[in-house]
Amino acid sequence: MSQEFKVEIISPDKTIYSGKSNEVILPCYEGQVTVLKDHIPLITFLRPGLIEVGKDEKFYAEDGTVEFVENNLLILSPTIQSLKNIKSAQISHMLNEAEKKISDDKISDKQKYILNYKIETLKQIN
Amino acid sequence: MPSLDDLKKRIKSVKSTQKITKAMKMVAAAKLKRAQENAEKGRPYSDKLQNIILNLTKSISDETNAPKLLAGNGKDNIYLCVVITADRGLCGGFNSNICKLAKNYFKKFLKEGKELKIITVGSKGHDQIKAEYGQYIIDKKSFKEKKQISFLEANEIGKKVIELFEQEQFDKCFIFYNNFKNVITQIPQAEQIIPTFIKKEDKNKDSAIFYEFEPDEDEILEDLLPKNVSVQILKAFLENAASEQGSRMTAMDNATRNAGDLVDKLTINYNRSRQASITKELIEIISGAESL
Numbered sequence: 001m002s003q004e005f006k007v008e009i010i011s012p013d014k015t016i017y018s019g020k021s022n023e024v025i026l027p028c029y030e031g032q033v034t035v036l037k038d039h040i041p042l043i044t045f046l047r048p049g050l051i052e053v054g055k056d057e058k059f060y061a062e063d064g065t066v067e068f069v070e071n072n073l074l075i076l077s078p079t080i081q082s083l084k085n086i087k088s089a090q091i092s093h094m095l096n097e098a099e100k101k102i103s104d105d106k107i108s109d110k111q112k113y114i115l116n117y118k119i120e121t122l123k124q125i126n
Numbered sequence: 127m128p129s130l131d132d133l134k135k136r137i138k139s140v141k142s143t144q145k146i147t148k149a150m151k152m153v154a155a156a157k158l159k160r161a162q163e164n165a166e167k168g169r170p171y172s173d174k175l176q177n178i179i180l181n182l183t184k185s186i187s188d189e190t191n192a193p194k195l196l197a198g199n200g201k202d203n204i205y206l207c208v209v210i211t212a213d214r215g216l217c218g219g220f221n222s223n224i225c226k227l228a229k230n231y232f233k234k235f236l237k238e239g240k241e242l243k244i245i246t247v248g249s250k251g252h253d254q255i256k257a258e259y260g261q262y263i264i265d266k267k268s269f270k271e272k273k274q275i276s277f278l279e280a281n282e283i284g285k286k287v288i289e290l291f292e293q294e295q296f297d298k299c300f301i302f303y304n305n306f307k308n309v310i311t312q313i314p315q316a317e318q319i320i321p322t323f324i325k326k327e328d329k330n331k332d333s334a335i336f337y338e339f340e341p342d343e344d345e346i347l348e349d350l351l352p353k354n355v356s357v358q359i360l361k362a363f364l365e366n367a368a369s370e371q372g373s374r375m376t377a378m379d380n381a382t383r384n385a386g387d388l389v390d391k392l393t394i395n396y397n398r399s400r401q402a403s404i405t406k407e408l409i410e411i412i413s414g415a416e417s418l
Binding site: 015 | 164167168170171172174175178181182276277280281336337338339340341346349350353357360
């Protein structure tokens with residue numbers, strides 16, 4: 001029996017990815033989650049990180065919402081980008097911005113937590 | 127009876143107007159295609175987000191403790207209306223239709239004794255509403271310089287609306303925009319976005335699904351609802367952009383056709399009066415020759 005399930009990634013402007021996969025790794029707010037077929041229905045949201053669909057497709061997202069129901073995985077994110085399309089200059093720019101922000105003392109712990117992840121992921125993919 | 131020269135000038139001016147309207151029609155048609163694509167691409171996101179929220183609300187056990195964005199803040203006095211129109215004219219009844227609908231609502235709200243606050247997006251709507259309801263306008267926005275409206279702009283307005291809501295500046299929020307049905311039909315629409323309006327149909331259909339939430343429902347809802355506001359506004363923007371181009375295309379098509387009719391009519395007039403003057407001259411010559 002096929003172990004594939006449907007994956008859809010949608011941003012406000014367009015559908016970024018639509019297809020099938022055996023395994024999706026998500027950077028969820030409370031830690032990494034791997035979704036396999038017949039996972040129980042799940043709703044959660046993302047922190048900055050890499051989404052891995054199968055082995056080949058990788059996406060960078062800063063935030064978003066995930067729903068998994070009846071073997072349909074739906075990822076809604078306004079900031080998601082495929083790693084293939086993202087340029088290294090853009091990454092360094094985002095990295096600089098994030099580092100500037102995190103050195104500001106006024107931000108809350110939650111923002112700091114999110115920014116930490118953002119910097120870490122950006123460094124990783126750069 | 128206008129002179130031959132006058133008629134000639136008229137025909138020339140109508141013809142050049144026709145050229146302009148024709149060009150505008152072509153431009154609108156090209157832009158429409160893109161705008162329509164964008165609107166259609168944007169639909170799944172907002173629909174799916176609504177769906178998730180719907181599923182979430184089903185599993186909320188305690189409705190009194192629901193976030194304010196969902197349940198409202200219990201009051202019903204101050205209404206915020208966001209009227210979204212175009213920045214440019216020459217698109218038929220597009221802007222007027224939204225304003226007309228919005229004004230009807232304003233009238234109703236004021237009659238019921240509610241307090242009214244208005245945010246206008248797009249300069250054309252602002253101009254039309256200013257005259258009658260100027261004192262209620264609290265903010266105006268215009269994205270004239272932006273070529274294409276993206277999530278960023280919608281988010282800007284969404285954040286502003288949420289901020290006002292958190293300061294308890296209003297109790298309910300409506301948006302007014304044109305829904306793009308097809309090129310010829312655009313339907314002006316009023317939609318309540320705060321508190322989030324959820325259709326309660328199909329409640330029994332898939333209520334059997336129990337979701338696992340991470341973190342818990344309330345936190346997810348608190349994260350999702352403000353996003354939903356922005357997304358609904360974005361949807362309104364995209365629909366509006368497509369409607370604007372569609373409306374402009376039909377309006378310009380009509381104008382081109384009218385100009386064509388007018389040119390035909392004027393040409394007939396011109397030829398008739400030219401013929402009349404030739405006949406008159408001939409009669410004069412002949413009668414002059416006869417009298418000799």
